Amino acid sequence: MLPDFNRLKVFYYVFLYRSVAVASAELNITASAVSQSLNKLERELTVLLFTRLHKKLVPTFAGDQLFEIVSPFIRDLEAGIRQIRQAKQIPSGMIRVGSPIEFGISYFPKIFAAFRKKYPEVVFTMTLGDPAHIFPKIKSGELDFGLVDIFVTQEQVFEDFGIYSIEPLIDEEVIMACSRQYYEKEIKGDHSFKNLASKEYISYEKSSLTLRNWFKYHFNKFSIGLNRVLTVDSHQAVISGIKNQMGMGVIASHIVRKEIKKGQIIPITTVKKNVINKISLVQLQDKVPTLTEKTMVNFLKADIFSSVHSKKFLTVTSD
Structure with a gap:
């Protein structure tokens, strides 16, 4: 059984500052609550984590081992929470995009680079494939949105097709x-x-x-x-x-x-x-997009609808 996470958090701060009083201030709880939580964790693990000296805590070997396990997780957790909160203020974090293979190879790296010049905290992953590959990944949440070839999906049946929002972007x-x-x-x-x-x-x-x-x-x-x-x-x-x-x-x-x-x-x-062939933007209909996703989708649409790209994909045979 895993130990109670709240007790692990208390242990982390006690070990970090070697002080119950400082840990209680950081955690905004009483010193008594810190001591009780630490004692319960030691009973739960059946080991001593600190040697109690007069007004001093000295970590035991078991305490050193536990801190090495817990500290990377807590540091990563703190950094991740900061990122999540930051993403509500400015575009940041990961965007996961699906695309037809050739279109993705020829178009998306340029648009990703242009977007990152404005929002350098954003990173991307791109999944290339046909609609039968992209639709399920959007449904499962593995992709935030995707572009699909509507012409090649004709006669294909996708489970719960009505759950998707499909917006044609490119002819x-x-x-x-x-x-x-x-x-x-x-x-x-x-x-x-x-x-x-x-x-x-x-x-x-x-x-x-x-x-x-x-x-x-x-x-x-x-x-x-x-x-x-x-x-x-x-x-x-x-x-x-x-x-x-x-x-x-x-x-x-x-x-x-x-x-x-x-x-x-x-x-x-x-x-x-x-x-x-209609290349369309596909998203989950009921999904609430993040600020980063909304900004990227708007940036993508603006680029596609610009005079530079709007006729790029059409009437080649009659040029």
């Missing part, structure tokens, strides 16, 4: 694309469902959900039997497969802006406009 153009060499050899200008569904594909995940949603949007059909020649776990790996002429894949057009303009990567277009 990201999503395209089907292949290398110029693959296009000239296999597509040859034929963008029909029959032709496209018979070709090779690079899939971002085992379910092929992103590919299926692209076909559903453009042709109102799910292509069930796609020939997936490569399944990968990152957007960049899909792009690499495309560049190496392995087939077609669904990607965010802004990531390959230069390659599209140079004609190295060819978007597969239909009569419909390109898919717009």
Whole structure:
């Protein structure tokens, strides 16, 4: 059984000052209460913690051992409490953010650095993953908030979806694309469902959900039997497969802006406009955010909605 924490706190101050009187003043309790608490702790541990000399307390070996155990915890506790109280006055402490992999890698380090210039007491952890990874971590409290790809979540069912607050922030153009060499050899200008569904594909995940949603949007059909020649776990790996002429894949057009303009990567277009993926801010609906979280979210929104970034993710194929 662990000893009573209040008695450990009394012991800590008695050991620190080697005085019952000073400890009682620090703790704002009577000297009698300090002595009683110390005596009870010794009975509880069945050891003497101090040798009582005339107006002096000398720690025993057991007392030295206990102080070495207790003192780091109390010092850390005091520092932590100060941090918690400080966070109510100015942004400070840890913010835990979830993000799509490529977006998080390319965007968040810059925004974190800019935020820390204004609020240097804030530190970050970032979790990268798809919505199936991010949503549960927000629900469990492991993440304070996250950004998710709404397009890739279509047809997915998340438990208790209504507990989340979902606010669209970014419109990201999503395209089907292949290398110029693959296009000239296999597509040859034929963008029909029959032709496209018979070709090779690079899939971002085992379910092929992103590919299926692209076909559903453009042709109102799910292509069930796609020939997936490569399944990968990152957007960049899909792009690499495309560049190496392995087939077609669904990607965010802004990531390959230069390659599209140079004609190295060819978007597969239909009569419909390109898919717009909504990257949305997700938080727990009933959670009361801290000052630090609210300040960071407002900072993030201001940056995303600024003229610098507002069109960055859109209309690459028509530039």
